[in-house]
Amino acid sequence: MDSSKDNILFICKNNSSRSQMAEAILNSIYGEKYNVFSGGLEPTKVNKYAIKSLKEINIDITENYSKNLDIFKNKEFKYVITLCDDGKCPYFPNAEKNIHKSFKDPNRIEGNEEDIFNEFRKCRNEIKKWIIDMIENGVI
Structure with a gap:
């Protein structure tokens, strides 16, 4: 981990989809600027559709695992950064922010399967x- 970079943590309850996707996307586009992590309160296995959807845009998270906060x-x-939609984000x-x-x-x-994917x-x-907009607008 590079101590000259800002640390960013994405959180959702299970760390199986949204936070995993956000971590991977931010790393793939702006990894030279940030140390990026993800975690959850009740980690479960990384969702196969999250893996597949990222693979479509040439991001491989097959070795990722869900992490407890x-x-x-x-x-x-x-x-x-919390990504929950049910009002129960930890x-x-x-x-700092x-x-x-x-x-x-x-x-x-x-x-x-098609609907879910x-x-x-x-x-x-x-x-x-959203990540690109946040970076380009100087929010993070």
Whole structure:
């Protein structure tokens, strides 16, 4: 980890989709500027559709795993960004600045494989656009 870079932590409840996608997207586009992490309160396995949707844009997270926020408790972050949409995002105290952005949880979609995958694509695209906008507008 490069100590000259700002640390950013993305959080959602399970660290299985939204926070994993945000971490990977920010790393792939602006990794030279930031140390990027993700975690959750109740980590579960990284969602296969999150993996597949990122692979579509040439980002490989097949080796990623979901992490509990406890592993970050002694680490300082410039930004902690919560991505939950149900109002139950955890608060993480070790941040200079807390940001919240609600993204619909693609894990909640019901339907066939195509419907579910399309929801993950949509979420991925929304996260990517939001990250680029945040960087270009100097918010982070």
